[in-house]
Amino acid sequence: xxxxxxxxxxxxxxxxxxxxxxxxGKGQPEKFCLEAAITVYRWHHPSPDDLPPEVMAMVxxxxxxxxxx
Numbered sequence: 646x647x648x649x650x651x652x653x654x655x656x657x658x659x660x661x662x663x664x665x666x667x668x669x670g671k672g673q674p675e676k677f678c679l680e681a682a683i684t685v686y687r688w689h690h691p692s693p694d695d696l697p698p699e700v701m702a703m704v705x706x707x708x709x710x711x712x713x714x
Contacts, residue, residue, distance in 0.1 A: 648689045648690055655707070656689065657685065657686060657688075657689035657690070658707050660685050660689070661682045661685045661686050661689075661704060661707055661708065662682070662707055662708055664678075664681045664682050664684075664685045665678045665679065665681060665682040665708040666708070668681050678708070679704075679705065679708065682704055682707075682708050683696065683701070683704055686700070686704050
């Protein structure tokens with residue numbers, strides 16, 4: 646089910662974070678886990694264009710819970 650048209654909506658946040666965490670829990674590389682999280686986000690927010698940098702930053706922030714090392 647797609648979220649509202651607002652690309653900053655966090656209606657899909659639980660699914661995005663779950664995809665990331667489950668892959669990390671299975672020992673997958675960070676890059677693949679982030680790609681999976683972004684794929685889930687894109688499923689909820691279909692768009693033919695590339696994701697804007699602010700959306701990429703938002704998804705990264707969700708999966709890292711705002712903490713970056």
